Amino acid sequence: MQTVELNAGIEHAAILLLSMGEEAAANVLKQLDREQVRQLTMAMASLPALKNDEVSQVYGRFFNDFKSESGISGASRAYLERTLNKALGRSLSQPLLNSIYGDTLKQNLQSLQWLEPAKIAELISSEHPQMQAVFLAYLDPEIASEVLMRLPEDSMDDLLYRVANLSEIHPSMMEEVQVLINRFLDQPTHQNSTPIDGTDQATAIINRLQPAQSMKVLKGLKEHDPELVERLESKMYNFSILEQQSEETLERLIQDIDQDTLAIALKGASPELMDKVFATMPKRAAQYLREAIEGKGRVRISAVEEARKEMVALLRQLSESGDVELQLFSEPVME
Missing domain, CATH: 1.10.220.30 (Flagellar motor switch protein FliG, alpha-alpha superhelical domain)
Known part of the structure; x- marks a missing residue:
């Protein structure tokens, strides 16, 4: 497959790879350079459910004897992980998967910012504090501070403590995050862990609280972790x-x-x-x-x-x- 052909029909190439199975797909990916693998993998992950006639049109470009088959959905994270591990090895495939699914998570969560903060607070109010912290970490600080102020006041210091200590988000929690997002957005996908600097986000949120609230939160955080408060204050001041x-x-x-x-x-x-x-x-x-x-x-x-x-x-x-x-x-x- 030529580079120009791949770039012109990246979505069609992704459909073909999805339909040929993991072993065959891995053998194809081995023949491509890093950028081509990245583009194809992103296309495979984001494909919507396809109708038979759409798949048939793609196959008609390559095989005259193609017979229609059931529709193909976008690749799951597990499928892509197994395929890329065989093609690239785990040490190379994992950073690529983290990039793809981490960026998708960030985009999906940030899309919630079009909702009223009160709605977001309602969405996460009954969830575990660690789940609430994930949402606060990915929202714009302006929105996150408004959401935080609509949650119980006595939980503010605990939530900001959790936000500040986030370094990566476990894949199992990604699935739970997506279930919540899907209540408002029709963008189903699977996620992987992604790096985040929680102290920067926690500082930005605290800076936007009312002075009395920020002092109360810092006092509460200091009881949990004095060293964390020192790090936060060094960024605040x-x-x-x-x-x-x-x-x-x-x-x-x-x-x-x-x-x-x-x-x-x-x-x-x-x-x-x-x-x-x-x-x-x-x-x-x-x-x-x-x-x-x-x-x-x-x-x-x-x-x-x-x-x-x-x-x-x-x-x-x-x-x-x-x-x-x-x-x-x-x-x-x-x-």
């Missing part, structure tokens, strides 16, 4: 959030921070942050700060990081005392 602060907040921070510490912290900072900082200062003071930064010359990275931590710690202190309004994520504003 990092130097990059200074770019999201208002001019009033930055102005107060710059007034209170030691100027030598400020000059060190701004070493290597982004042009956007530098511009925002200078914009809060009188021209003469801004010029002095520029000269102080340049006058520092080469500074150890550890010293810069320490100065930045001190600056962020002061920002948190000012926020907790109510002196400034802390913005933890980029939010649209109206003039």
